[in-house]
Amino acid sequence: MRTRIASGVLTSLLAMIGIVTVFPFLWMVLSAFKPNSEINAAEQNFLPQSWTFENFLSIQENFDFLRLFGNSVFLSVTITAIVLYTSALAGFVIAKYEFRGRGLLFGFTVGTMMIPWAVTIIPRYTMFVDAGLQDNYLSIIVPAAISGFGIFMMRQNMHAVPDEVLEAARIDGASEIRIFHRIVLPMSTNAIAALAIFQFLWVWDDYLWPYLMINDNANQVLAVGLTTFAGQYGTDYGGLFAATTISILPVIVVYIIFQRRFIAGVASAAVK
Template sequence: MKRKVSSIALNALLLILGVVTVYPFVWMLFSSFKENQEIMALEQHLLPQKFIIDNYINMNAHFNFIRFFLNSIVITVVITLIVIYTSTICGFVLSKYKFKGRNVLFGFVLSTMMIPWCVTIIPKYSMIQAFGWMDSYKALIIPAMFSGFGIFMMKQHISALPDEILEAARIDGANEFYIFHKIVLPMSKNGIFSIAIFQFLWTWEDFLWPYLVITNKDKQLLAVGLKMFNGQYSTDYGALFAATAISIIPVLLIYLFFQKQFIAGIAASAVKG
């Protein structure tokens, strides 16, 4: 009986937390179908009193939403694919090869996760300026090619792969690149999906770095583009909510399609040494 009461209380608490978390998104979604006068009114209602779709139609009146959306999709996918590859190959080397200084190198990788991002932003910005990469996608892609978190996750995951499979492949004459691409990568798909979801989310929502290094509006990303809805004297909140609602669709789709692999990858990486 005591266990049942505890279970009910825990489920009730989780339900309350879930409602508190989801409610702002639901309110934003319904507000995207409201007129600005209704959004700014003192008396608020969750459902629109007058249902309109003009906010979705008029988004491009403020900025080129489609262009920014496509820019974000391309940059986010490119960075995510690069991070997946570099994290997996580094995790493979650190987990399956024994060489002098391996633990020191892995410790250095872990240390990059402990340094606050605000500490590295100034030297990284100075380097981008020195290399002449300002207002270029190189400034977004190259600094993000390696992820300490991704390398840590993949090392933990690949450590669980049986060494006998790799040794058998070597006996059959397979070289290391063949082993990595044909054996390690397919067997690490759960960990890869976990890294992909995290990296996609981080890159998609990144605001400060694109805001600093990209000045050409045609090259800008969606997270920064949404700020352009804030006018000098007024803000079109209806169109802003409509654009924001569309901007979260890719992240939701990625998680919904790959949630099983994501959970499996997190669980496997958490328990392996």
């Protein structure tokens, strides 16, 4: 009986924190379906009194969000794919091969994670502007292609691939690159899934660098578009709710689909 009460208390406490956590999301999505007259009314309701798609239609008309959405999807998917491959390969080599300078290479790679963006962003800005790469997606893709965090995470996870399996494959005459593709990659799916979501989110979320590199509004990313939209239509709360909903929903959907793998991967990266 006592444990049942304790269980009820504990679960309801967590449920309360859970509601606080979810509330802003629900409020945003529901508000996106309210007409502006309802959003600005003195009397506030949690649920829309009259549901409308008007906010979504008007922001699409005034501000090509689908285009920005497409740009962000393209960049996020491209960069994530590159980072997954480079990180897994580097993680594999650093974890499983022995060579001089291995510790140093790994140390420097991991060390890059500690450097504030403020230190490197100014020289990088001048470098990419001088190279004429402004308004070119290469300026977004190239600096993101090698990730210290990704290499760190994949290397930590390589213990999931036993040396004996690699030896056996070598004895069977498999080439190193084939071993990497056919054995190492399939055995690292948890870490890859976790890194994929992290990396996708980072690109999706990156604000300052695309803001500096992309001047052409049509090629801009969603995160920057959101601030531009807010600057121009800041009083159109319904539009802003719709725009944030659009920029959040894909990430949440991806997360909910993969969350089990993801949480396992995040945890394993930190525990070892």
